[in-house]
Amino acid sequence: MFNPFKKQKIETKPLSGFTELLPDEQIAFNTIRDSVKQTYEMFGFLPIDTPVLERADVLLAKAGGETEKQIYQFTKGDTELAMRFDLTVPLARYVAEHYNDLVFPFRRYAIGKVYRGERAQAGRFREFYQCDIDIVGEVNLDLRNDAEIPNIIYTIFKKLDFGPFTIRINNRKIFNGLFSALSVADSGPLMQVIDKLDKIGISEVTKELENLSLSTDQIEKIVSFIAITGTTEEILAQLRALNIQDEQFITGVSELEEVMRLVYQYGVPEDYAVIDLSIARGLDYYTGTIFETKLSNYPDIGSVCSGGRYDNLASSYTNKKLPGVGASIGLTRLFDQLLKKGVIIPNVQTSTRVLLVPTTDSDKEALTLATTLREKGIPAEISFTNGKVKKSMSYVDKLNIPFVVLIGEDEIASNTYMLKNIKTGEQNAWQIEELLKKIS
């Protein structure tokens, strides 16, 4: 928008990588966020809400490599501060801090903004919402909890109705066992390469593996392993057929088998939960089950919900052993992408159900009626346009308000209200009881 006078004024665009929505988009966003929250509560997860700012050392204890560079970090007074870059590290600190006041297994959800000063890039956000669930156990956490997470993911995305999706499930122990059987010393960099399979394809992954100074034999075995496909049963059979005599590998396969069995037992259809041996999740702290979720119609969005099992959540903060399993939805990116693709179409402009328009100087009736309507749970607004009905109707039109009540001299005299249904054009005078029925 060109505005010659605006030059001296301060720039009003949000910072690059930060986003804000128009009200109708915000309503659509909130509807999705509330739906996720509702499902989390349906599964008995408890809400927590930790500070956005933490002591820098709290966050740095768990961050590393790329993440550390991205942290918004600064000093105020003599305290080193940092903005949280995820909701998992604050959870770890929270559980360590409030250990004695929590009931285990501790099932918590958190929905909040996190911050990563990434290089500006299309579709990347520096401030974004994460919606996290985690189940944290004391010393032990039954494997059946791992199976609950895909069930929750299924319930959420089924309800959100963005078309078919697949929850891809794997187990880190299978990788680790394989590497151990192949005598690969450091599996970390290797897994990070494999994790890129979806993004860069098998030939690029092979190239990157070569850079890691692996033998041709090792690379071949790894590549043929990650190429295993089929139904859940077929994949499990092929894994067993590899006949790898490594304890971790064997545990990983049987954990994966058990998790899949339970996920289907919960009622998740086989199309929606599959084994995908190619997923590895870049983050190093996962130790068992890992998940990713992809929307079948929009594969370019990447994983919309990822997570996994970690053996020891809070080791930087406490000596208590706290194993956990969880998942996170990156809601800002998901919403942004689906909005751009036209999958999410904001169609609610306001919560207001009725606009009251006094057409005389008397506002008494409109004010009293507004209070009555709101007491009955009907969101109402009053148009203070001093009888300019046309202006009021334009407001109704723009905000898509379904009903208008006109209150003029005749109505006041006859103790009625003129109700107009905007959609049908119908217009009738009603007494209060009838009016309430018509609107609600």
Place this chain on the structure above:
Amino acid sequence: MFNPFKKQKIETKPLSGFTELLPDEQIAFNTIRDSVKQTYEMFGFLPIDTPVLERADVLLAKAGGETEKQIYQFTKGDTELAMRFDLTVPLARYVAEHYNDLVFPFRRYAIGKVYRGERAQAGRFREFYQCDIDIVGEVNLDLRNDAEIPNIIYTIFKKLDFGPFTIRINNRKIFNGLFSALSVADSGPLMQVIDKLDKIGISEVTKELENLSLSTDQIEKIVSFIAITGTTEEILAQLRALNIQDEQFITGVSELEEVMRLVYQYGVPEDYAVIDLSIARGLDYYTGTIFETKLSNYPDIGSVCSGGRYDNLASSYTNKKLPGVGASIGLTRLFDQLLKKGVIIPNVQTSTRVLLVPTTDSDKEALTLATTLREKGIPAEISFTNGKVKKSMSYVDKLNIPFVVLIGEDEIASNTYMLKNIKTGEQNAWQIEELLKKIS
């Protein structure tokens, strides 16, 4: 909690001035926040959600004095960043930025965290929730909007049920007009002193006024003015009786009279909305109506909801004239204080209505039942304790879960579920249809 091994571990307490709640407290907090949100929507306000981080110049344009010193400000790359210290300045920027896409009068609410690096002090927070509403007009905004805000405040606090409260209403023009009639050049510092009346009392205020180099005559008139009390009608009569021939003063009195008339018209009882000439609101940008709200039983909390009218919201960002009126609830402090006083008693531990306890090795029935219950809208959890019923019952007890379903061999054989009502101790076997009825 003493833990000899913890020394090497990282400190897990939140930063001073930052707070986090235990799950039951968080549920109580969220209930209040949702109630406020619901009322805002009942009045037709639209949600917006702006970034926590802004360009420093955006925030500094509107901050001044004490506020500026409190801003969390830092540099990332070559950008000067700052964390928002309120939700009003971001609103101003938002309205300037999205002017062409908004419908005026623009009624928006925002609920979010703001940041002020204040000196640590009991009951002061450096991160806290504000719940804001504002009505922003284009060029003009009818005075009737001013009266809507106290009506909303009334509705909110009536619903929250923290006992009686008073919304104190004043108008800045009355002060300004008085000062102009008394030939006081700079009213800013004077108002800031008067604003402290409630905190420091009349004699301290008088002293501070003396420091402002006012004449004894001026001080006397000011003090006797701010001492005016009585019913709404009596106060208005006394104001008129002062016979001050200043245009602003006269406008202020008639605006105040009109606002009070409308507030009562909405149905706010006279006990709950009163004129209080002593309130001035420290912030300089208010230009007309101003509000504060005090809980009668807890006066030491101070104002729990304050706001007012400003003639030109976004003058730093746009040349458009955008008058507005709004109010803000400082929710974190309010909650914290009422929690400490025992007015808010967290009594909900979890959303879970029923815990399913498999007492055999078979988890099939529990998993299927969990899905059925959740599909019917009944929040359910499964106890994965491998038949350790005692452990399950302790979990139920701690989280105050109302129902338990035991699923053992007998139940599986007879296709029933053993339902235990924790409150009554009643225990019966039911088939699925009956079970659903009993729990929901």
